[in-house]
Amino acid sequence: MLISNKTYDILKWIAQILLPAFGTLYAALAPMWGLPYGDQVVGTILAVDTFLGALLGISSKKYNAATGSEEN
Template sequence: MTDEQELSAIARGLAGDAPTPDIPAAETTTQDVPDWLIPDKLYDVLKWCGLVLLPALGVLVQTLGPVWGWSWADAAATTLDAIGLAVGVVIGASALNARRSTK
């Protein structure tokens, strides 16, 4: 079977017209990739940064800004809080996917 015929057969199978042909294992290129893509070590670092470091830095900048006359304190604190939120969303999604895949 040529590549074009094989692709046509696969397309028909996806459309429900015909069964998909078996593709030999040697031709597959995907590896077993877990549903979550963050390794444990990176997850721990991101969790610490998102839940401890970035919120603490945001509060520190927001608190010291007026004392030291930093005109950029509000913008910096908002940026730190937004980055912390984004990190929290990423690690939360990773934790949910990891939990789903283990069940």
């Protein structure tokens, strides 16, 4: 199953920018403001981000193999 370039780019932005930034923000603010479940929330964000990154890496590899192109 192939995804569109736009969908890939959006998911890549989420994995590379949004999730790490939000995880860092929550980790920094949770102890200062007494936000609940700091470790659990950040751990969950990290797990989702890692899984998304792995799926995008697999997708990119399959796309490059199918088109005969290589991306460094």
